[in-house]
Each structure stands twice: as structure tokens, then as C-alpha cells.
Amino acid sequence: MSVIEQPVSNRRVAAEVWIVLGLSLGQSAVYALVNIAARLTADTPLAEQTATLNASQSERPYLDLVYQLLSIGFALVPVALALYLLSGPGRSAVRSLGLDRSRPARDLGWGVALAAAIGIPGLAFYVLGRALGITVEVQASALDTHWWTVPVLLLSAFQNGLLEEVIAVGYLYERTRELGWNRVKFIVASSLLRGSYHLYQGIGPFIGNVVMGVVFSWFYTSPRFQPDGRRRVIPLVVAHTLLDVVAFVGYALVPAEWREALGIR
Template identity: 45%
Template sequence: MTSLARDWFRPERPDLPELVTDEAERRRIKLELVIVFGITLGLSGARSLVSLLDSLLQPTPLSRQHVALNAPQAAQSLLDLLAQLLSVVQLVCWGALGAYLLVRAGFRLRSVGLGWRRRDLLWGGGLAALIGIPGLALYFVGWKLGLNLAVSPSTLGDTWWRPIVLTLSAFGNAFAEEMLVIGYLLTRLRQLAFRENTSLLAAAVLRGSYHLYQGFGGFVGNLIMGLVFGRVWQRTNRLWPLVVAHTILDVVSFVGYSLAKGHVAFLP
């Protein structure tokens, strides 16, 4: 194995952040992780598992069941707009919580990859293409094999604010997931002396878990995405390209689906 391949597949733990050896501080970090993910994406993972089990117990095959990612939350249009925006605020606050806790622990946000560079847009676009095309193929294969529910990225009505809300939702999802699952979690696991591959797998499984409501294909696809995104962060220490890529993927999925629905026959 070449040194370059070894660096990517069997990376060494970096010198920073420093290991936490004080037992009281280690317990505090572990408790913090439980609390943070117990009220954010870890809780979403548990709910997704319950949702998948419920779907499996239905007499209807998974491929004939439907789930919507962005659904109406109120009957009146303006109230629905407000509810959708509040959901975006919740997601951004989840990501901000992870960033805040790192700052309180003495980290600079730049140290976890939140210092903006122009090339982050280019990197993000490349990552979106790398993940998006195979991911879409994997979803349709899983759906046809009966391993996935029919996922509707949006069932919002045809309103003036729909593309705006879907774009904001895409960013909210991206910022919350990449900040918590990559920037925050992997940094904390480094402090606890987890090996790079072990922490990478843990973060990827967490990412897959809160997509279980989509079916087994949703879990596998997001697990792979988590492995790729996590390793890119571990090797480059850049978080914004991941947020950009994730946002692009969700915008294409959410907005593209809402525009193509009814015009493309094979869409669920």
C-alpha cells in the first residue's frame, strides 16, 4: 500500500486536539455527547428505527409505502410557511449548538473547518457530483428491490415560497448534520482517543440511522456518504465543502423533485 493510500485508508490521529486524560473531564465529554445527540440526531435515529419497524410490520411491501421529506405542517398557506421556517431554525440551532460547545471547550471554529475559502464552493460541487449520481442510482435500485419506501422529497403545495423554503431546508439539514456528525462528534472522539477509522464508522452509522425511515437503502446510502464525508474532513480539516455539497444534493432533490413531479413518469 502506498503512503498516500495508507494516509487515506489508515490515517494516524493528528496531534491536535490534545487527548483528554483527566477522568472527570472524559466523563463530562461523554455525558455531553449523550445529551447533544439525545436531543438531536441520535433521537432522530431512534425514531427512524421505530418508523422502519412499523413499516416492515405493515402488510404492504416497503416499495409501495410512501414517505415525504418536506410535508405541509399547517392547512393555511402562511401558517405553513411559518412552520416550515421554524423547522429550518431548529436545524440551524442544532448545528449552532455543536459549534457553541466546541467554542466553550476552547476550540476555534476555524480549527474544525469553518473558516471560509473560495475553493470550498468548488470542492463542494465536486463532492456533490461524486455522491449524488451513485446515491440516486442506489436509491432507485433499492426501491425496485423492495428495500426502500417510495420517498417524496417534497409534498408542499405549488406556492410562491416553496422553492425558497426547500432551499433553506436543504441548508438547514446540511449545516446541522455536518456540524454535529462531522465537526463536533469527530472532534470530541479524537479527544477521547478513538482511532480515526473507529470514529469514522461510528459517525457514518449515526448518519445512516436517522435515515432508516426511508428503508434499508436510505441507511446504506447515507452510511457510504458518511464514510466519504468523514474521511474528507479527517484528511483536509475542511467542513464548509461538506456543507456546500450536502446543500447542493438536497436542493437538487427537494426543488428538482417538486418541479419534475408529474412530468417524469418513474418518480414515486
């Protein structure tokens, strides 16, 4: 009986993965693929196009705030769904994915280290992409200046980190392991997924995020960094959040002439 039930179980797991991705990063990847196709076939060269990461959604400040908070909140629903699906009797997905607070100092330390290791090469990929004409000009934030602007950008950075690392790394690893995937196959799939939903920014960010995906998924699955066998996604969330905080908020501290030279507005 088990021989008959296994393929059915695998089909259900695969269907679940497609549903979760279809509600989250997979959906973003499809839109990004269409977007990059539109950009590459447009009359305007890719290097002269712009991508806005945090756009205003209303001219009325408090209505804009409500829209921003709703957008952040609903973007985290797939995270809740993934954690729910991975949980069960006697099994907490929060604990199994390493989202608990059992090692705050170590998680923070690794998160900062990963952010530093990815941040500088990531900026280099962006600058090189701009120079080669394969990366659009990125507008990190188009929000008007209000008392809530920085807190919203910080929340947006955290939302990105939690959504991408829980779905693209933690959840996807658990489910693909059930499907019999080995570590290398998972790392390749996770990294390509991460790169694909950044394609709207151009070819350079696609390559940079694939590299980031390789580093993050390798770190998450490496026994060297998980000595007790418990994988922890929190360092990845910390690292991703720090990278986005620098991109969304820290850019304003960079001199205007430097931002212009890097193609950042």
C-alpha cells in the first residue's frame, strides 16, 4: 500500500508548493518575466528605464499610510500559510525553521556577517549592470516625506526579508526534501527563483540575486553552520532586512553626486 500512496503524497506536496508559490514569490516571478520582456522590447534602452521599489499609493498622506500597511500585511499572509502547512501535531514550523528566539546573539551575528558579505558584491553587480546597460535605474523609495515614511520603509524591509527567506529557503527546502530532492538541486532551484522575481530590475540584479540565493541557501543547508542539525532561517531574515534597510533608508545618507554616479535616485 505504501508503494501506491507515495506518488499520491508527492503529487499533493508538489501541488501545495505550486499553490504557495503562486500566491507569493512565484506570482512575482511571472510578473517579473513579463516585465523584463516588455522592457527589452521597448523603444527606450534598458539602462534609461526606471524601477521604483516603494511607490506612493495615494496623494493623501494618511490614506497612503493605510495602503502601505495593508500591502505589507497582506504580503505576509503566504508566510503564515507556509508556516501553517509545515506545522502539525507536536511540530512547530516556527521552531523547525529556526524562527524562534533561542539564539538571538548568534543569529544576529550571522545575519550581520551575511549582509556584509552580500551587500558589497551586490552593489558591485548593480554598478556593473548599469555600466553595461543591462540594469535599470532603481528608485529605492518614491514615498513622500512624512513622520511615518521611515517606519514604513523599515516594515517593508522586514516584510521582504521574512517573505523571501521563509518561502524561498525554509519552506521550499522542507517540501523539496520530501520530494526527494538533494541539496544541490534545492540550492539551484531556490537561487533561480530568487533571481527570477528580481528580473524587473534588469539582468544585473537577476545575476546578483542568484548569487545571493546560492550563498543563503548554502548557508541554511550547511551542517557546518548548523552544528546541532537545526537549520535556522532567522540569520537570513536579519541579513535580508539589513540589506533592504540600507537600500530603502540608508541611500538618503549617501551624497547626491554618489547616488547619481551609481544610478540610484
